[in-house]
Amino acid sequence: MISTIMRTIILYLTVTIAIRLMGKRQIGDMQPNELVVTLLISEIAAIPLQDNEQxxxxxxxxxxxxxxLEIIASILSMKSFMIRKVLNGKSVVIIKNGVIDQQAMRDVRMTVIDLIELLRNKDVFNLSDVAFAVLEVNGNLSVLLKKDAQTVTTKDLKLNLPDDSLPLPVISDGKIVAESLKALQSNKNKLYKILKHSKYKISDIFLMTLDRNGNHTIYEKDYNK
Amino acid sequence: MKRLIYAAVILIALISLAFYSHFAVNRYCNDTINDVQNFASNNITSDTLTKSWNKRKNKMSIYVNHDFLDQITMYIGQMILGDNHEDENFKTAYKNIETLIKLIREEQKFAAHSFY
Structure with a gap:
C-alpha cells in the first residue's frame, strides 16, 4: 500500500511538472500535437500506477x-512555417465574403449543422451576417461579421472615453493583497486614504478592487450566512 | 530560450539515465550470475548468496520489471533448499536464473526487435 502511495506521488509530481512545461492551455485550445502528448502522458502515467511490477x-x-519532443516540436513550429503546418495543420476559411466554401467544409469533414453550432457558440444566429469564418487548427471558429451586423463601438461613435485600467483585487477576505498594490503602483497609505472615506474596516471587506484611475468597488463580508 | 534549456536538460538526463541503467543492469546481471555459479561450486554460502541478491534486487528494481526479480528470488530460494547440487530441482532453478538474467539483458539491449 505504501509503495502505491509513493508511486502515485512520484507520478503526480512528474505529470504536473510535465504539464507545466508544456504551458498553460485548456484542452480545447490545444494544438493537435499538444493534445496527442497530453493523452499519451495520462496513458503512460497510468501504467506504473496500475501495474506495481513496472x-x-x-x-x-x-x-x-x-x-x-513536445518542447522541440513547439520550438521548431515557432521557427518554421512548414513544420508548423505539418505538426499543427492550418486554418481553413469556411465562409469567404459571405459565401460558404462547400469544398472546404468537405475537406475538413464539417457538416452544416456543425457550422451553425459553431456560429451559435460565437453568438451568431444568422448565417447571412457572416463575412468571413475561419476554422482554426484547434477546432475553434473565428468569425468576422459583415459591417452592418457588427456591434457599434465607441470608435464608431467617436466618443472620447478615459483609458481602461484593469481593476485588481487589493483586499481579499479582509487581507491586503500587497502584490496587487505593487502592480497598481500604489501603497497601503493610499489604500487607507480611500478606505477612510468609506464606512468599511479592512476586516469587514470580502473583496475590494482598485484600478490605476483610483476607481474602486467594495464587497462587504456577509456575516449572516 | 528557457524552453530550449529545459529540453537540453531533459535530453542530457535521459541519455545519462539510458547509459547508466544499461551499464548498471549489466553489472548487476554479471554479479548475480557469478554469485549463482559460486554457490553452485560451493565457493559461497547460501547466506552470502541471499544477502547479496537482496541488496542487488533493490537496486535493480529501479530499472527492471519487478516480475523478473521476484522470479529470480524464487529460483534462488529453490536452489538454496536443494540439499544436493546435482539435484534436478537445483539444476532447473540454476537454468531458470540464467534464462531470466538473459531476458533482463535482452530487455536492456539496443536492438531492433525491442522497438517493435
Missing part, C-alpha cells in the same frame, strides 16, 4: 521523452 522510472523516462 518500475516507476520507466514511466518517468517515457513522460520525459514526450515532454522533450
Amino acid at each position: 518500475p516507476v522510472l520507466v514511466g518517468v523516462a517515457a513522460i520525459s521523452v514526450l515532454i522533450f
Whole structure:
C-alpha cells in the first residue's frame, strides 16, 4: 500500500511538472500535437500506477521523452512555417465574403449543422451576417461579421472615453493583497486614504478592487450566512 | 530560450539515465550470475548468496520489471533448499536464473526487435 502511495506521488509530481512545461492551455485550445502528448502522458502515467511490477522510472523516462519532443516540436513550429503546418495543420476559411466554401467544409469533414453550432457558440444566429469564418487548427471558429451586423463601438461613435485600467483585487477576505498594490503602483497609505472615506474596516471587506484611475468597488463580508 | 534549456536538460538526463541503467543492469546481471555459479561450486554460502541478491534486487528494481526479480528470488530460494547440487530441482532453478538474467539483458539491449 505504501509503495502505491509513493508511486502515485512520484507520478503526480512528474505529470504536473510535465504539464507545466508544456504551458498553460485548456484542452480545447490545444494544438493537435499538444493534445496527442497530453493523452499519451495520462496513458503512460497510468501504467506504473496500475501495474506495481513496472518500475516507476520507466514511466518517468517515457513522460520525459514526450515532454522533450513536445518542447522541440513547439520550438521548431515557432521557427518554421512548414513544420508548423505539418505538426499543427492550418486554418481553413469556411465562409469567404459571405459565401460558404462547400469544398472546404468537405475537406475538413464539417457538416452544416456543425457550422451553425459553431456560429451559435460565437453568438451568431444568422448565417447571412457572416463575412468571413475561419476554422482554426484547434477546432475553434473565428468569425468576422459583415459591417452592418457588427456591434457599434465607441470608435464608431467617436466618443472620447478615459483609458481602461484593469481593476485588481487589493483586499481579499479582509487581507491586503500587497502584490496587487505593487502592480497598481500604489501603497497601503493610499489604500487607507480611500478606505477612510468609506464606512468599511479592512476586516469587514470580502473583496475590494482598485484600478490605476483610483476607481474602486467594495464587497462587504456577509456575516449572516 | 528557457524552453530550449529545459529540453537540453531533459535530453542530457535521459541519455545519462539510458547509459547508466544499461551499464548498471549489466553489472548487476554479471554479479548475480557469478554469485549463482559460486554457490553452485560451493565457493559461497547460501547466506552470502541471499544477502547479496537482496541488496542487488533493490537496486535493480529501479530499472527492471519487478516480475523478473521476484522470479529470480524464487529460483534462488529453490536452489538454496536443494540439499544436493546435482539435484534436478537445483539444476532447473540454476537454468531458470540464467534464462531470466538473459531476458533482463535482452530487455536492456539496443536492438531492433525491442522497438517493435
